Amino acid sequence: MKDNAIKDRSFELAVEVVFVYQYLIREKHEYILSKQVLRSGTSVGANIEEGVVAQSKKEFCNRLSIAYKESRETGFWLKLLLSTGYLTNEKASAAIEKCEEVTRILYSILKTSSQPKNE
Numbered sequence: 711m712k713d714n715a716i717k718d719r720s721f722e723l724a725v726e727v728v729f730v731y732q733y734l735i736r737e738k739h740e741y742i743l744s745k746q747v748l749r750s751g752t753s754v755g756a757n758i759e760e761g762v763v764a765q766s767k768k769e770f771c772n773r774l775s776i777a778y779k780e781s782r783e784t785g786f787w788l789k790l791l792l793s794t795g796y797l798t799n800e801k802a803s804a805a806i807e808k809c810e811e812v813t814r815i816l817y818s819i820l821k822t823s824s825q826p827k828n829e
Contacts, residue, residue, distance in 0.1 A: 716819065717762065719812050720755035720777070726805040727751030727784065730797065738796050747787035751805075753780040754812060771823050778816040785809045 727747060734744035754777045761773030788809060792802040 714762065716758055716812070716815050717755070719808065719815060720758045720781075723781070723784070723805070723808040723812050724752045724755045726808050730788070730791075730801065730805050733801060734791070734796060740791075740796050743787060743791055743796065747784060747791065750780045750783040750787060751809070753777075754784060758816075767823065771820065774816055774820055774823070778813065778820060781809055781813040781816060785813060 728751075730751075731744050731748040734740040734747075738744075757773045757777035757780060761770050761777065764770035764773055785806065788797070788802055788806050791797040792799065792806070
C-alpha cells in the first residue's frame with residue numbers, strides 16, 4: 711500500500727490530541743476545552759480519510775478544506791490551553807508541531823488542487 715503523508719500525519723495528530731485530552735481529563739479535570747480540542751483534532755484525519763475516497767475533485771477539495779479548517783481550530787484550542795496554563799510547553803509541543811505540519815500540508819494540497827491544469 712502506498713504511503714500517504716497527509717493521512718499519516720493527521721493520524722499522528724489525532725493520537726497526540728487524544729493524549730492531550732486524556733491528560734486534561736485525568737490530571738487537570740478540565741472537561742469543556744478538552745472536548746473541543748478532541749473533536750476538532752480527530753476530525754482532521756476523519757475528513758482526510760473521506761477526501762481520499764472522494765468521487766470527484768470537488769468533493770476531495772471540500773473534504774480537505776474542512777480538514778484544513780479543523781486543523782486551524784485545533785491549533786487555536788491547543789494554544790489557548792497552553793496560554794491558560796492547562797498545558798505546559800512539554801505537554802503541548804508535540805501536538806502543536808504536528809498540528810502546524812498538517813495545516814501546512816493541507817494548505818499546500820488545497821492550493822495545488824485549486825489551480826487549473828495547463829493543457
